Amino acid sequence: MDSTKQGISKKIALLGSHAVGKTSLISRFVTREFPNEYLTTIGLRVDQKTVQLGDLTVELIIWDIAGQDDPVRIPQYYLNGAHGYIFVVDLSRESTWSQMDHQIQVLEAMMPKAKRLVAGNKKDLLSDKELQELKLPVTPDFLTSAFTGENVDEMFHHLAQILVHDDATTA
Amino acid sequence: MEMGVKDRNAANHLEELRAILLTPDRESQSTVMERLAELEKALVDDKAFEERLTPHLEAQVVHLQKNFPKLFGQFLGPAIKHQIEEEREVIIDALYPIIGKLIAKYLKEEIKRISERIDESMKDPFSLSTLKFRAKALFAGVSYQELLFREVTNRHKLEEIFIIQKDSGLSMAHYSLNEVTRSQMVAGMLTGIKSFLEDAFQKGTQELDTLEYEDYRIKIYPFPRFYVATVIEGSPDQEYERFLKKYVDEFCAKEPIPAREEVTQVIQDRLSLALKEHFHGFNQARDQ
Ligand SMILES: Nc1nc2c(ncn2[C@@H]2O[C@H](COP(=O)(O)OP(=O)(O)OP(=O)(O)O)[C@@H](O)[C@H]2O)c(=O)[nH]1
Numbered sequence: 001m002d003s004t005k006q007g008i009s010k011k012i013a014l015l016g017s018h019a020v021g022k023t024s025l026i027s028r029f030v031t032r033e034f035p036n037e038y039l040t041t042i043g044l045r046v047d048q049k050t051v052q053l054g055d056l057t058v059e060l061i062i063w064d065i066a067g068q069d070d071p072v073r074i075p076q077y078y079l080n081g082a083h084g085y086i087f088v089v090d091l092s093r094e095s096t097w098s099q100m101d102h103q104i105q106v107l108e109a110m111m112p113k114a115k116r117l118v119a120g121n122k123k124d125l126l127s128d129k130e131l132q133e134l135k136l137p138v139t140p141d142f143l144t145s146a147f148t149g150e151n152v153d154e155m156f157h158h159l160a161q162i163l164v165h166d167d168a169t170t171a
Numbered sequence: 172m173e174m175g176v177k178d179r180n181a182a183n184h185l186e187e188l189r190a191i192l193l194t195p196d197r198e199s200q201s202t203v204m205e206r207l208a209e210l211e212k213a214l215v216d217d218k219a220f221e222e223r224l225t226p227h228l229e230a231q232v233v234h235l236q237k238n239f240p241k242l243f244g245q246f247l248g249p250a251i252k253h254q255i256e257e258e259r260e261v262i263i264d265a266l267y268p269i270i271g272k273l274i275a276k277y278l279k280e281e282i283k284r285i286s287e288r289i290d291e292s293m294k295d296p297f298s299l300s301t302l303k304f305r306a307k308a309l310f311a312g313v314s315y316q317e318l319l320f321r322e323v324t325n326r327h328k329l330e331e332i333f334i335i336q337k338d339s340g341l342s343m344a345h346y347s348l349n350e351v352t353r354s355q356m357v358a359g360m361l362t363g364i365k366s367f368l369e370d371a372f373q374k375g376t377q378e379l380d381t382l383e384y385e386d387y388r389i390k391i392y393p394f395p396r397f398y399v400a401t402v403i404e405g406s407p408d409q410e411y412e413r414f415l416k417k418y419v420d421e422f423c424a425k426e427p428i429p430a431r432e433e434v435t436q437v438i439q440d441r442l443s444l445a446l447k448e449h450f451h452g453f454n455q456a457r458d459q
């Protein structure tokens with residue numbers, strides 16, 4: 001009788017250097033708000049939000065992990081059991097993406113089973129021309145702005161979709 | 172070097188760290204600012220320093236306030252880790268209340284939300300239950316929202332019970348006497364904090380078994396791939412704890428808990444229902 005009611009819970013993590021906008025992206029997605037003050041995340045904060053994909057309800061449990069330039073320093077126990085993660089860079093600050101290929105490699109080793117998306121955030125701070133000229137070591141799957149909300153829901157929904165389709169590949 | 176000075180310095184650092192770190196995240200910066208303001212005050216109190224230092228200090232305080240996360244963010248992690256290694260015993264005492272607060276904050280927000288929701292649902296002035304509640308509130312001399320809040324929070328001793336997948340921290344089942352709805356958030360934070368503490372204070376392979384905050388106590392019962400967490404109001408005596416442990420063990424013995432598998436709604440519904448059936452009479456059984 002209950003067979004139409006399908007649901008699944010998935011743990012995802014947001015990772016990347018300091019102040020790239022991890023908390024702001026989550027806040028935009030979960031509460032529809034952009035925090036107007038920068039308060040650095042200390043340790044960890046967990047949020048949850050349900051995404052509806054057709055008949056399927058995906059409950060995303062989002063681990064907002066304090067920014068870390070060197071991913072080796074992220075405690076493994078925060079990443080354990082993660083089904084997916086979003087690696088976030090700040091498009092307007094090269095220092096947050098110049099090492100991204102290496103950083104992603106390290107994260108892959110720490111979470112071999114997790115699906116990955118790469119977000120280039122703070123899109124609103126760059127002109128179209130600047131965006132075109134940007135050469136990132138790894139091409140982001142989504143260019144987002146937590147400030148305007150552009151592509152934020154799309155990104156989280158896309159990740160939810162990837163997580164429930166085992167055969168899907170990460171970009 | 173004088174030991175006394177070193178100790179005092181260490182204690183100061185620790186105080187500092189304690190105030191800055193692991194405070195509920197969004198409060199942390201205001202703590203830093205308060206501290207800077209205090210520091211500033213202490214220095215300007217001394218008349219001799221006042222004129223020479225104030226302008227520099229103000230500029231510095233503003234600079235620090237603005238740039239604290241950028242300047243120090245990356246050093247905080249290793250600094251805590253180092254501090255913890257050096258000062259295990261001291262820091263345990265310092266950390267516990269803070270961690271408790273963090274969880275308390277989550278649970279309190281939840282309970283408040285629920286009481287607001289109930290309040291909302293009782294706005295219908297003609298419903299009998301509303302009238303009853305209003306009458307009761309009138310006699311009791313408190314707002315009926317507050318009364319409701321009390322009813323919701325004080326009725327039972329065992330308040331919450333979770334079954335949590337160990338690695339992912341996902342809640343596999345939850346039964347609450349308070350109808351806490353964002354249970355995944357609580358389960359995740361609890362798992363993060365538990366891992367952090369076990370890593371920081373690793374004493375052999377021991378797992379964390381109790382967290383306390385205010386008038387609540389979280390007991391953790393570890394199994395290989397999941398753990399059971401109970402939130403109890405008040406300070407239970409040993410006999411109470413034995414009684415509760417027996418309930419938990421009985422539950423885990425009779426109910427298959429597929430902690431290797433994906434956490435699906437079907438599993439959550441089945442387990443949560445089983446939890447409810449097993450535990451709903453717990454407080455009454457206990458009181459007899
Ligand atoms: N213009 C613009 N600013 C943003 C955007 N996203 C975040 N910010 C700002 O960037 C700063 C850092 O944002 P956070 O979301 O706190 O960054 P974080 O990655 O969580 O930082 P840590 O917790 O320190 O690791 C804040 O001042 C935000 O207001 C964006 O899309 N556009």
Ligand SMILES: [Mg+2]
Nearest residue numbers: 022023040041
């Ligand atoms: Mg953050």
